[in-house]
Amino acid sequence: MAGTKRGRLKVILRRGGALALTFIISAFMAGCAPTTPPTPAVVAPAVSADQLVGKWGFAAYHRDEDRDRTIKEAKAQCNRPYVIAKGPNGGLMMNLADQRELSELVLKGGPSGETYLGPPGAGGTADDRIVSNVDANSFTTVWVDPDNASRYGTSVYVRCGAKRSA
Amino acid sequence: MTIRAGLLLRVALGAALAVFIGAGAGAQTAVPGQDEMNIGDQPGYQPSPAEEQLTGAYAKQEVFFRTTQSPGTIIIDTQDRFLYLIQGNNRALRYGIGVGRVGFTWSGLERISRKQEWPDWRPPPEMIERQPYLPRFMAGGPGNPLGARAMYLGSTVYRIHGTNQPETIGHAISSGCFRLVNADVIDLYNRVPVGTKVIIKQAVAL
Numbered sequence: 001m002a003g004t005k006r007g008r009l010k011v012i013l014r015r016g017g018a019l020a021l022t023f024i025i026s027a028f029m030a031g032c033a034p035t036t037p038p039t040p041a042v043v044a045p046a047v048s049a050d051q052l053v054g055k056w057g058f059a060a061y062h063r064d065e066d067r068d069r070t071i072k073e074a075k076a077q078c079n080r081p082y083v084i085a086k087g088p089n090g091g092l093m094m095n096l097a098d099q100r101e102l103s104e105l106v107l108k109g110g111p112s113g114e115t116y117l118g119p120p121g122a123g124g125t126a127d128d129r130i131v132s133n134v135d136a137n138s139f140t141t142v143w144v145d146p147d148n149a150s151r152y153g154t155s156v157y158v159r160c161g162a163k164r165s166a
Numbered sequence: 167m168t169i170r171a172g173l174l175l176r177v178a179l180g181a182a183l184a185v186f187i188g189a190g191a192g193a194q195t196a197v198p199g200q201d202e203m204n205i206g207d208q209p210g211y212q213p214s215p216a217e218e219q220l221t222g223a224y225a226k227q228e229v230f231f232r233t234t235q236s237p238g239t240i241i242i243d244t245q246d247r248f249l250y251l252i253q254g255n256n257r258a259l260r261y262g263i264g265v266g267r268v269g270f271t272w273s274g275l276e277r278i279s280r281k282q283e284w285p286d287w288r289p290p291p292e293m294i295e296r297q298p299y300l301p302r303f304m305a306g307g308p309g310n311p312l313g314a315r316a317m318y319l320g321s322t323v324y325r326i327h328g329t330n331q332p333e334t335i336g337h338a339i340s341s342g343c344f345r346l347v348n349a350d351v352i353d354l355y356n357r358v359p360v361g362t363k364v365i366i367k368q369a370v371a372l
Contacts (some may be wrong), residue, residue: 059303062210066305073286077302080294095299151210151309155301 045107045115047134049092052107052117054162058082062153071138071156078160091115096127097148107131117141129155136164207293209300210309213328216236218332218347224259224262226350231258240326240354240364244273247336249326249344251357253306259357261350266342276320281355282306285327314348315355319364326348326364327351 021095058081059074061067085093087104094105094117108116108123118128126148137159143149183348220226224247235241237254244265250258284306286322294300304310326344328334328351335347344366346354 026186058301059305060301061305062307062309063305066307070305073303073305080291080302082298082302098297098299100296100298151208151213152301153210153304153307153309 012069025150028070034109035048045109046113047085047115049107049122051088051134051136051156052092052131052139053086055081055083056157057160058157060153067154067156071158072157074138074156078158082157082162091120097143097152105158116144118144172331179266196319206297207289207311208331209287209289209304209311213330213332214308219348220262220332220347220350222336224336226259226261226353228253229258229260230256231260233258235363235365238358238362240278240358240362241365242326242364244344244366244368249346249354251354259352261346262335264329264337264339264345267338272324272342273366273368276322276324276364277364278317278318278326278358278364280318281360282318284314285312285325286310286311287312313345313351314368315351317355317358317362321368326354 006063055078057074057077059070059071059077087093089104091104091106093102096103096105096119103119105117106120108118108121108128110116110123114123115131115134116125116128117125117131118125124144126145128144130144131139131141133140139157141155141157143152167204185275188352192277231250231252233239233241233256237251237252239329240246241250241252241258242263242265243250247263247265249263251261252258269271286306287304287310288298288302289300289304294302312325312328313330316325316327318325324342324344326346327350329345330348331339331345332347334345340346345351
């Protein structure tokens with residue numbers, strides 16, 4: 001009896017050990033195997049490209065207390081507006097930070113409802129801007145990249161010429 | 167900038183009476199056109215405290231300075247890149263400055279007409295042409311190319327102002343304004359009132 005019990009115990013231990021070894025090897029293999037990143041959910045942006053097309057007074061500030069007067073100054077800059085045209089692929093022809101040439105940028109939705117403006121691809125990359133406070137005649141942007149955000153602060157755009165109704 | 171002959175004469179007379187012994191001690195006499203700095207403004211750039219610490223001749227210092235001008239007068243020497251604040255008793259506080267490039271230097275007599283803390287910056291049209299991504303207006307604050315303070319000269323477009331590019335001190339860089347590092351421009355700003363006489367000259371006539 002005692003011998004039979006000891007034999008069963010050995011079998012159980014052997015099987016258990018094999019299972020544990022299989023589990024460890026599997027875990028190790030999984031760690032080495034190339035992982036497929038989860039596909040980011042494509043979120044439709046809350047802003048359409050047409051809303052940003054036009055001529056804009058363009059100004060920037062670093063301190064929140066300067067926002068109101070910066071908006072007024074942006075209106076006053078319509079004698080040298082920043083022009084945003086529609087791109088050949090439906091995007092927006094704008095400058096990236098420190099880039100003299102125009103690029104076609106697209107609007108991208110973020111998982112928490114934010115709207116990014118940047119090169120095609122996932123939202124929230126260093127070349128993106130976060131777009132906020134959008135209405136028919138103004139919008140605000142801040143660069144995602146901390147260095148750009150520090151240098152350029154918060155940008156406000158105020159529509160030049162005839163205002164659109166909301 | 168229109169050069170006013172009458173004012174020039176007065177400046178020249180004043181300059182003829184001034185002996186810049188302090189400037190001779192370790193000062194670097196610049197040859198106009200040879201030390202122009204070919205860098206653009208860097209809006210938003212915030213220099214480190216170490217970068218803002220000037221050394222040598224361009225560091226703020228009290229110097230011997232003989233002049234007939236009253237204490238409190240500012241004399242700007244665009245050739246040697248110094249700004250002097252006359253103290254009396256043949257002494258002056260001397261600050262290192264950046265000045266206008268060739269073609270943007272000027273001379274004359276003005277008075278400080280307005281003072282502004284953290285002045286706003288509007289890039290000139292040619293700069294927007296070169297760097298179209300720049301905002302057309304940037305509210306004053308750290309990183310602003312005009313620095314911490316500005317003192318406007320008469321009814322001209324020129325100013326004595328700070329800078330976020332301390333490496334430009336001692337060079338010909340601007341479009342005719344005079345720039346100091348922020349610590350120096352704050353110091354000067356606190357010492358001079360609106361109405362202060364400012365003499366700008368291009369060369370010392372001994």
